[in-house]
Amino acid sequence: MIQITLPDGSVKAFDAGVTPMDVANSISEGLARQVISAKFNGTTIEVATPLTTDGSLVLYTWRDDEGKKAFWHSSAHVLAQAIEELYPGSQLTIGPPIENGFYYDVDFGEHTISEKDFKTIEDKMLEIARGKYDFNMRSISKAEALAVYKDNPYKTELIENLEDGSITFCDHATFTDLCRGGHIPNTGIIKAVKILSVAGAYWRGDENKPQLTRVYGISFPKQKDLKEYLELLEEAKKRDHRKLGKELELFxxxxxxxxxxxxxxxxxxxxxxxxxxxxxxxxxxxxxxxxxxxxxxxxxxxxxxxxxxxxxxxxxxxxxxxxxxxxxxxxxxxxxxxxxxxxxxxxxxxxxxxxxxxxxxxxxxxxxxxxxxxxxxxxxxxxxxxxxxxxxxxxxxxxxxxxxxxxxxxxxxxxxxxxxxxxxxxxxxxxxxxxxxxxxxxxxxxxxxxxxxxxxxxxxxxxxxxxxxxxxxxxxxxxxxxxxxxxxxxxxxxxxxxxxxxxxxxxxxxxxxxxxxxxxxxxxxxxxxxxxxxGGNFPIWLMPVQAIILSISEKYEKYSEKVLNLLENNEIRALVDHRSETIGKKIRESEMQKHPYMIIIGEQEEAEGKITVRKHGGEDLGMITVDAFADIIKEDISKTLKSF
Missing domain, CATH: 3.30.930.10 (Bira Bifunctional Protein; Domain 2)
Known part of the structure; x- marks a missing residue:
């Protein structure tokens, strides 16, 4: 019998040879259905790895970072198999998981791939995944490993830097790859995939070595997870600081x-x-x-x-x-x-x-x-x-x-x-x-x-x-x-x-x-x-322009300048849009510039000595005095900018 210590500190006795999946089943069937990776005594292992000594075991699901790492590591293997089948003669190098997804660096030789090929690769990956092939680790001698990759200089270089007796391969379906381990139980858990982009990458990050093609992808256990992620990517594109920096004229x-x-x-x-x-x-x-x-x-x-x-x-x-x-x-x-x-x-x-x-x-x-x-x-x-x-x-x-x-x-x-x-x-x-x-x-x-x-x-x-x-x-x-x-x-x-x-x-x-x-x-x-x-909507105290004054016509420019002076006396950063454009166009462009407040100046505002205030996003604050508006901004600032 061996003693297995779980994260909550409890200790369970099992027969030698028990696997992490067996341990998960002993806790609950529900947990066993969710477990996709494990660590034993701090080392990442497969859920089918036999345990033969006492030790501490941690079980991971998709919700855990380590679970995602194993999921995306395994998906990189599936991507590599798809590339090998679709583009014969391509030479595989390395394919690690990253913070969101995975990539594989490939020497495509005479082949080139672009966005138009993404769907073909995705379909092939899903076809492989549906086969529910187990991921199996095996040890191999250095001489055997070098023989397998005798025509691949990249894998050969990796193997030559490894010690004999420490080299392992991972097999699934008809595919094998040099790998240290850390996989999900089988390919069937992968339900949704997306190839995100391709980029150039030097072999081992050395610009003096050959340039490879890096294929980025991401995968999920449910289609809805992929849908949510792609929606998040679209939002990220809108918030890209390079795009916003140009629009807001920052750098x-x-x-x-x-x-x-x-x-x-x-x-x-x-x-x-x-x-x-x-x-x-x-x-x-x-x-x-x-x-x-x-x-x-x-x-x-x-x-x-x-x-x-x-x-x-x-x-x-x-x-x-x-x-x-x-x-x-x-x-x-x-x-x-x-x-x-x-x-x-x-x-x-x-x-x-x-x-x-x-x-x-x-x-x-x-x-x-x-x-x-x-x-x-x-x-x-x-x-x-x-x-x-x-x-x-x-x-x-x-x-x-x-x-x-x-x-x-x-x-x-x-x-x-x-x-x-x-x-x-x-x-x-x-x-x-x-x-x-x-x-x-x-x-x-x-x-x-x-x-x-x-x-x-x-x-x-x-x-x-x-x-x-x-x-x-x-x-x-x-x-x-x-x-x-x-x-x-x-x-x-x-x-x-x-x-x-x-x-x-x-x-x-x-x-x-x-x-x-x-x-x-x-x-x-x-x-x-x-x-x-x-999204460019900085805290009000940090905004380059806190309020923009939009006059309906040139007739109200003098009053607009007076309002500007009053705002500046209240230490409010403001400017006047003097352009002879329609008020509608000025408002639309002000929204794009993320100005927190728009001040509309027309006949009634001038007559009553007030201003009409519109907040970024469309909220109308109505006609108020300049002093009342200054108080609104000061209150906005006090909500975020506390004294140290």
Whole structure:
């Protein structure tokens, strides 16, 4: 008999050889019908895998992220089989699950595929799925595996990097693929599929290697799930920040300036400025000091910090001076510069904490195929800050930063978020700098602070920065997509590498602890997410134009200007549409520009010294005084923009 521990802590005894599906059946037939994947002692296995030792078992259904991962992993196998049958001679490479769906990278050889082929591939996948073929794992020797793929250089390369005895294949129907496992019981569970797009992708992400065709797809256990997802995609297209950014005249890109380098237009620059001023005001109350650092730094600066060793390959190449033996890098991070600012003076424990904040622009080389609007760029601005404190101050400082992040989210309408404590990968210590003792102290400090603040967090191994663990805020937008925005990190290592000190009460020199912090993260990415989350309908306090004045004819322009002055005196951002267009066209275009309020000016309004107000979306507020309208806007602002 073996002892199986379930997630609720209960322990059940079974005969050796029992499968996860057998365990599910022992709990309930209903659960067994839903189970599609499992983990045993932390390792993903098939639901038909025999269990021969004591251990902990987790069962997953479609509702679980791990269940979806297995479902989409299995669907990628079905896609690969469909491609192999439809396009003979194509060479398969890899096909993993992703956040929403899956893809397969394929060398199609003489074949080309486009959107017109999607339906054919979908039909073939569903034909295969209806066969209800079991997914079966089997071990194979390295020599046998190489023989199977002797004509496929991509699979051969993968196999050559694997150890003999660790290689497995997955079979279903007449198809087999190199695979580590993690599948649903059979193809019949796949009821709906959609090929979403095709794109170019370099083999193993290396632009010096062959370019493949990446086929993206998604699948579901019910047709209605696919229908709902496609409706969500349509809504996402309407909210695409690239589309809205163009319509609202916020930003643009230029091939001559360079890919991944956004240009902020006047309205976008004003939007950024308001976001910066919003955070600066909160930071000032919290005791931060603003600093400014250069866009470049000597290579040695980043060698000292460890960034060059860890990120050198992903950074722009060094800039060499023409007459001197110097090398500079475009700044990939702000923290080394802030360390040098701290080091420019000698501090006492009475001076700490020191809180340096900067909206610092940094540069990282992203491959052109991975650039995407504002969410993936080569130059971006971080709302960065670095706090230098004593061990006794660490807990309070970390919690204060949590409060600041929550204030930012609340003021911008991000109410659906979760948190994760990102710690080291214990299997790969070479990825990190510093000693184990400091890492353990830093990780525990974050966990304690998160618990004390009542955050519902999960611990994610392997997600830490190379210099320290962090608390990441994962935000779900209006479309249900998850983004990592705010982050707070505890760092014992950079103070050591930069030899930072303060004089303690014992008159001895000590190392400060460093907290890295960015509530927005990247300003570019944050604006993109905010655009898509709100559909361009920003909180009223952030809108570039809070009210637009639309006069029915030129006769009322003088009164329109008077209303504009009154609004500006009330610190309301407004403008007058002077164009000689019909009032109907002005209203339609104002709706497209997402102006929160439209003020209609005509004969009656001028005669009574009032304004007619129409809200974005069509609600008519009637004729009111300018003062009454100012009060409406101030009340709207107070609903979201609280004091910090």
């Amino acid at each position: 643009t890109f230029s091939q001559k300036v360079g890919q991944g380098l956004p240009l902020w237009l006047p309205k976008g620059a004003a939007l950024r400025e308001r976001l910066e001023n919003f955070l600066k005001a909160a930071q000032k109350k919290a005791g931060y000091e603003m600093v400014v650092t250069p866009h470049i730094g000597q290579k040695e600066l980043y060698v000292t910090s460890g960034h060059y060793a860890k990120y050198g390959a992903d950074s722009f190449q060094p800039i060499k001076t023409p007459r001197e033996d110097e090398e500079f890098l475009l700044k990939p991070m702000n923290c080394p510069h802030h360390c040098e600012i701290y080091k420019s003076a000698q501090w006492s424990y009475k001076d700490l904490p020191k809180r340096y904040a900067e909206f610092g622009t940094v540069y990282r080389y992203e491959q052109s195929g991975e650039l995407h609007g504002l969410t993936r760029v080569r130059g971006f601005t971080q709302d960065d800050a670095h706090l230098f404190c004593t061990p006794d101050q660490l807990d309070a400082e970390f919690k204060n930063v949590i409060d600041l992040v929550l204030y930012v989210f609340g003021s911008l309408g991000f109410e659906n978020f979760s948190t994760q404590v990102s710690v080291r990968d214990p299997e790969h210590p070479e990825k990190y700098i510093g000693n184990v003792e400091n890492w353990e102290k830093a990780e525990q400090a974050i966990i304690n602070a998160a618990k004390d603040k009542g955050l519902d967090f999960v611990i994610e191994e392997g997600e830490a920065a190379f210099y320290g663990p962090k608390l990441d805020f994962m935000v779900k937008d209006a479309l249900g997509r998850q983004w990592q925005l705010g982050t707070i990190q505890v760092d014992y290592n950079l103070p050591e590498r930069f030899e930072l000190t303060y004089k303690g009460s014992d008159n001895e020199l000590h190392r400060p602890i460093m907290i890295h912090r960015a509530p927005f993260g990247s300003m570019e990415r944050f604006v993109a997410l905010l655009l898509e989350h709100t």
